Amino acid sequence: MGKPYSLDLRERAVKAHRPGLTQETVAEHFGISRRTLCGWLARMCGGGLAPKPRSKGTPYKIDAAKASRLIGERPGMTLQEMADRLGVTAQAVWHHWRRGNVTRKKKMRYRERDGEARAEFAEKIKDVPPQKIIYADESGIEHQCCREYGWSLRGEAIFGETSGGRPERTTLIAGLRAGQVVAPAALGGYTDGETFRHWVECCLAPEISPGDLVVIDNASIHKSRRVRELIEAAGGTLLFLPTYSPDMNPIEPYWSFVKGKVKMNVHRYKRFSSVLSFAFSLSYRAN
Numbered sequence: 453m454g455k456p457y458s459l460d461l462r463e464r465a466v467k468a469h470r471p472g473l474t475q476e477t478v479a480e481h482f483g484i485s486r487r488t489l490c491g492w493l494a495r496m497c498g499g500g501l502a503p504k505p506r507s508k509g510t511p512y513k514i515d516a517a518k519a520s521r522l523i524g525e526r527p528g529m530t531l532q533e534m535a536d537r538l539g540v541t542a543q544a545v546w547h548h549w550r551r552g553n554v555t556r557k558k559k560m561r562y563r564e565r566d567g568e569a570r571a572e573f574a575e576k577i578k579d580v581p582p583q584k585i586i587y588a589d590e591s592g593i594e595h596q597c598c599r600e601y602g603w604s605l606r607g608e609a610i611f612g613e614t615s616g617g618r619p620e621r622t623t624l625i626a627g628l629r630a631g632q633v634v635a636p637a638a639l640g641g642y643t644d645g646e647t648f649r650h651w652v653e654c655c656l657a658p659e660i661s662p663g664d665l666v667v668i669d670n671a672s673i674h675k676s677r678r679v680r681e682l683i684e685a686a687g688g689t690l691l692f693l694p695t696y697s698p699d700m701n702p703i704e705p706y707w708s709f710v711k712g713k714v715k716m717n718v719h720r721y722k723r724f725s726s727v728l729s730f731a732f733s734l735s736y737r738a739n
Contacts, residue, residue, distance in 0.1 A: 456503035456504075457484070457488075457503070459501060459502050459503065461482065461484075462492050462501040462502075463501060464482070465478060465479075465482045465484065465489055465492060466489075466492050466493060466496055466501065468481065468482070469489070469493065475489055475490065475493075513540075514538055514540055514544060514545065514548045515538065516548075516552075518538065519534070519538060519545075519548060522534060522537060522538070523554070527558075528558070531545050531546055559699075561696075561699060562696035562697075564695070564696045565694065565695070565696040565697055566694055566695060566696070569694035569695065569697075570694045570697055570700065572694075573691075573693065573694050573697075573700065574700075576691065577665065577667075577691070580665055582629075582630040582631075583629065583630045584661075584663055584664050584665055585629065585630075585664070585665045585667060586627040586628070586629045586634060586656070586659070586660070586664055586665070586666045586667065586688075587627060587628045587629075587667045587668075587701050587702050587703045588625075588626070588627040588628075588635075588656060588666060588667070588668045588703070589625075589626075589668065589669060589701060589703045589704070589707070590623050590624060590625040590643050590648070591623070591624050591707040591710075591711070592621050592622070592623050592624070592642065592643075593621070593622055593623075593624060593710075593711055593714060594619040594620070594621050595619055595620040595621065595622065595724045596614055596615055596619045596620075597711070597714060597715050597718060598612055598614075598715060598718060598719070599612075599715055599716060599719075600612075600715070620640075620724075621640075621641060621642065622638050622639065622640055622641075622724065622728065623638070623639045623640075623641065623642060623643045623647075624636070624637070624638055624707065624710065624728070625637045625638075625639065625643065625648070625651050625655075626703065626706070626732075627656055627659065627666075627703070628702055628703040628706055629659075631702075631736065632736075633706065633732070633736060634656075634659045635651070635655035635656045635658075635659050636655075636732045637651055637655050638725065638728050638732075639651070643673060644673055645672070645673040645676050647673075648673045648674060648676075648679065649676055649678050649679055649682070652679050652682050652683065653682050656682075656683075657682050657683070657685070657686040658686075660683065660686035660687060660688040661687060661688075662687030662688075663687065663688075664686075664687065664688040664689070665688065665689050665691055666683050666688050666689065666690050666691065667691050667692075667693060667701065668690070668692060668693065669692065669693045669697075669698065669701065670692050670693065670695050674692075675692075706736055709734075709736055710731045710732065711731075713730070713731040713734055714727050714728065714731050717730060717731070
């Protein structure tokens with residue numbers, strides 16, 4: 453923070469402001485902003501122009517090593533909790549992390565995941581070209597979805613409308629091959645084993661080439677013998693993801709992408725199927 457303007461400058465600027473001269477002219481002459489000059493003129497009514505003494509306040513300097521150890525040990529702490537431990541203000545902590553390229557984030561994962569099974573799965577697919585792997589999965593979306601945020605004046609609430617009844621739901625099913633969507637489908641209601649088998653037979657199987665690896669999770673609706681037979685008859689091989697490992701399926705972020713586009717654009721369409729078609733048609737770039 454820079455030094456405050458001297459008392460001499462303040463007095464000369466205020467004295468120079470007289471009828472016939474605009475505040476802009478005086479401010480420009482003394483190299484200050486019009487807002488600063490207005491503040492000085494207002495303070496004259498209170499009886500003084502002297503710079504306000506600066507409070508020592510809470511020290512700003514942060515022990516970088518201690519701060520790094522702190523988030524290493526307890527990354528879920530709030531800014532205020534970190535500030536209390538470091539003996540500084542929450543704002544100081546925020547600026548420190550901003551300069552240090554530390555951001556606030558968290559991804560949840562299942563504690564029941566099996567590290568050995570995950571390593572074994574990664575070993576099985578590491579030499580398979582991405583173009584030969586199809587990650588398949590389904591995801592549901594409710595028809596009453598909408599944009600979750602809006603704008604209003606501070607202190608004024610903003611409301612959205614929703615139904616208190618059971619909402620209509622559509623299940624989306626697709627595969628993802630090297631970041632490209634294959635065999636997308638939208639089915640009314642929830643998915644059961646028969647519905648999934650029908651999708652594999654009518655939509656996925658025609659997209660399978662000899663040598664392809666089809667990866668799906670361990671949901672019970674995916675484990676029918678007929679699903680395996682259809683995939684193998686098309687020349688593919690079925691591989692299940694390790695349990696509690698949705699993070700190893702690249703199609704999960706794609707569903708987030710599709711649902712986000714639906715929420716942002718559902719008000720533009722009269723039919724829900726139309727906005728789904730629009731979302732499916734958009735180009736998707738896998739991370």
